Amino acid sequence: MLSMSFLIAVFWYCRRLYSFLAQLLKRWSNYLQRKLTRNLSVLTEVDLLGYSAREWKGETKQAKHMREAYEELFWSCHIKYVRQVRRDNYCVLRAVLFQIFSQGIPFPSWMKERDILKLPEKLLYSQGCNWIQQYSFGPERYTGPNAFGKLRKCMETLKTNWAEISATKDHEERGNMCNALFSDESKEHKLYEAIKFIMLYEVVEAYEQIKNREEPIHNLFSLLLARDSSSDPLSFMMNHLNSIGDSICLDQVELFLLGYLLEVKIRVYRLHRFNTEEFQVNYPDEYRREWNEISLLTEDDRYYHIPLFRT
Structure with a gap:
């Protein structure tokens, strides 16, 4: 009888210890995830039109122009998501x-x-x-x-x-x-x-x-x-x-x-140049067919983000 009580007590203690360690591990994991997110200089992808709506509220001429440019990216260029890049002076290199x-x-x-x-x-x-x-x-x-x-x-x-x-x-x-x-x-x-x-x-x-x-x-x-x-x-x-x-x-x-x-073809979508021939620009304009292509989008030719395509 004493042995059975002892085993029950040990089992109960182990369960409590396991629960405590699991909670501790979860909190530590969440902490590391938050820390990583804060430090990450290229954020995870977000919906393109949702991003546009948040960034360009209001009915000013510029806000309407930018929302139209984002809609063009979404419907005609098949860009559905965007990854925001930290806005500093390493932005384009990043x-x-x-x-x-x-x-x-x-x-x-x-x-x-x-x-x-x-x-x-x-x-x-x-x-x-x-x-x-x-x-x-x-x-x-x-x-x-x-x-x-x-x-x-x-x-x-x-x-x-x-x-x-x-x-x-x-x-x-x-x-x-x-x-x-x-x-x-x-x-x-x-x-x-x-x-x-x-x-x-x-x-x-x-x-x-x-x-x-x-x-x-x-x-x-x-x-x-x-x-x-x-x-x-x-x-x-x-x-x-x-x-x-x-x-x-x-x-x-x-x-x-x-x-x-x-040796990459850099295609840049310049949203402030929407409805002009300079809306899409390739850097360099002469490139070899075998070069890989990457894409950037910019609202002002200063800060750049990463567009993501979906068919």
């Missing part, structure tokens, strides 16, 4: 890289042939660009002699994460990896700074080819170097790249360069 990673798009062909980890060293030592010490990492300006080491770490972060995620074939697992990566601000910023540096490196290469009258370069480099504010790589860095992530986003010329270097 929206582009998130899609490249989440779709499992591999390295561009030129990146498979060259070790991108060696690009900072090559620029500094082989090409004598000592002015790279004036490179700014978004809000962190003027790192001086530390610039080379920081750039190397940025390139390592980009190469490692891109290789790991693109090699993951399971869509759900890849999505979880992307959510984790785009919840880590430090890693995120390294990705964007690596892309900025690759843009700078390619501009240096093109500039040298122009000076040495070597093989023809892509016309977007001619367009970029024709600007008074970026007539050479140093001015391109000082007047444009250094401010990206700090006070400005990429402008349209840099978007052309971004698509060209990453």
